[in-house]
Amino acid sequence: MSGPNNVVVGERFSLSVSVTNAGGQSGEFADALTVGGDADVPETRIRIADVASSEARTVETGPFSLGHAGDYRFELAETGASHVVSVSGRSLRGGEQFALDDGPAVGLMGLSPHSGLFYDTANGRVVLAPDPDSVLVTVEASVENRGNSQVRVAPEDFSVAEGEVLAALPRNEGDLTGLDGIDGDPFARETIEPDEAQTGWLLAEVPRERATAGPEFAWNRTRTESETRNETVSPAGEDADESETTVGGETNADSTTADGTSADGDSIPEARWRFDPVELPRFEVTELQMLGEVEFGESVTVTVAVENTGSVAGTYRGGLEHRYADATDWHPSETLELDLSPGSSATRTTEIEPPEPGTARYRLRPGSAAASVDVHPATRTLAESFTTPEGARLRAELGNDHFDGLLASYIYDAGGNETYRAPPGKTFAFVSVTAENTATESVEFPDATAFSVAVDGESYSVFHQSSDDGDGLASPVDGRFYAPESESEPGATHTGWLVFQVPDDASTDELSVRCSSDGDAFVSWSA
Known part of the structure; x- marks a missing residue:
């Protein structure tokens, strides 16, 4: 058996089965082509009629189209002849769409960076802030079901190089629908019916260096229950459960189907999208200042100064948080939103009234700026x-x-x-x-x-x-x-x-x- 050693997901290919009649009289060669050796898996029947003594004959079977990345062993059940095909994911540019025969069509586009995003909780407005050397990015995802069966999708199907796709807010504060400042709805876990589509945005946190070099997202196709047991290898554009390839005799089926199992599970993405490098603002908190001592009942004047030291304009979104006395959890106090051009800075003041005597600690996120004030009894x-x-x-x-x-x-x-x-x-x-x-x-x-x-x-x-x-x-x-x-x-x-x-x-x-x-x-x- 022979054929290509390497293909990409969704690429059509065929395999050649060559036989030689080593006997003394003519006869018919018949065998079953399987992938993974599961007896319950639909198989391709290979039949070559009237092979003369000492004659060598070859038949092509296919085309196949593999819907998941991984390694697949095609094997003849009786003779043991086999061939391994390695299936790699598609490499795409941001904005391009990737489609499988009789399956989903997936696209990623419209990438946007964010220094922080706001959302509302029972305790007040909070900022979702990345780590100091990271940024948040959103990208629009679309999945269209062009097949005849349901397609399951979820945010967890997508990943981002060197970062993390975020599917929920921190501290169990709800799902991403609560985020402000992003048009549309987040990409949700859904089952897509045939001829229907699902769109929504994905949120990810990535290192700044990765973002400026060009973020890369990947898609791991969700397997159905049957695919979890045995990877389906479908003939391109055809739906038969079993097929037969015949030479020199009657052909009983026009399509070719075999099943296989990825050697390493779902670790290899079916598609990757590389986006263009992103120019980012760089915000620095140059001042977080307040009096060091006040009387309980008096308000505290907090002064915040932020500078954009980057080369492009951007919006700084920050959250002032507090904790009092011996508390360990931080709670929201105020939010701050500033539009800053390159090289510019802005200063804002706000009044905060600590609710109890003791040491009141404040921090501004994103970033590490912090200050504290001693609150004495009145x-x-x-x-x-x-x-x-x-x-x-x-x-x-x-x-x-x-x-x-x-x-x-x-x-x-x-x-x-x-x-x-x-x-x-x-x-x-x-x-x-x-x-x-x-x-x-x-x-x-x-x-x-x-x-x-x-x-x-x-x-x-x-x-x-x-x-x-x-x-x-x-x-x-x-x-x-x-x-x-x-x-x-x-x-x-x-x-x-x-x-x-x-x-x-x-x-x-x-x-x-x-x-x-x-x-x-x-x-x-x-x-």
């Missing part, structure tokens, strides 16, 4: 207000206009008066708290347990509290306890008293009132 004088980032305006006072706020006893009114007396060495501090919702939506006010008083560095929690509307204090102050609803509507106000037990030598000058969240004080009031 300080106020007694009776001065403080507004939380959520919009709760809080005010704490010690006593009232007629009372300094410290006394060793008080009368509790719960439908009947009851006197409480401090033990030796202790006294009581009476703090009035007012909370007002200044926001445009419901706000949760801090409850009584969020408040404490501090004397000489020691903290003291609430001694007496009640959520019953009928309970309150009758003396030395008159009013209900501080016990706000779990949520308060816009404009709502709640005022009430808190009672603390402190050392009897405490003075109003050294006592401070604190409000905390998760155990960390975010504001304190003192004289």
